[in-house]
């Protein structure tokens with residue numbers, strides 16, 4: 001059953017709860033789970049700290065989360081699923097999360113037209129990685 005969920009995975013979004021140290025501590029186990037299911041480094045991963053509208057109750061600091069994200073080569077975002085409009089510009093973060101995953105997917109896999117006899121690679125990995133080095137980096141946004 002579990003194996004079924006890992007088949008054909010294109011990207012992984014690790015979400016922890018900024019008000020729960022336990023949820024943050026469980027991240028290494030989820031990363032290990034991905035490793036055991038043969039998800040390689042070519043599968044984009046990002047780290048999302050949810051519930052940042054509850055800043056007064058935060059148990060996981062941005063600094064700690066950023067260190068973890070850096071150690072695992074993931075971009076970090078903090079956002080709120082509950083009040084995306086109410087907590088400043090958190091709604092932008094949701095769009096940034098989506099755009100980051102989309103960009104990583106596009107740059108890590110060559111875009112291939114899937115006609116059997118006429119497969120054409122429109123864009124190579126190296127080309128996009130070159131662009132990525134120039135204009136993308138890991139970031140954390142807080143309102």
Ligand SMILES: Nc1nc2c(ncn2[C@@H]2O[C@H](COP(=O)(O)OP(=O)(O)OP(=O)(O)O)[C@@H](O)[C@H]2O)c(=O)[nH]1
Pocket residue numbers: 050051052053054079080081082083
């Ligand atoms: N304040 C706040 N509450 C949130 C946010 N996201 C989810 N919640 C609340 O957290 C609770 C759990 O949300 P779920 O969407 O069920 O998340 P889940 O990961 O499935 O949680 P479990 O069911 O506990 O495993 C609900 O009461 C949500 O309303 C958020 O960004 N801010």
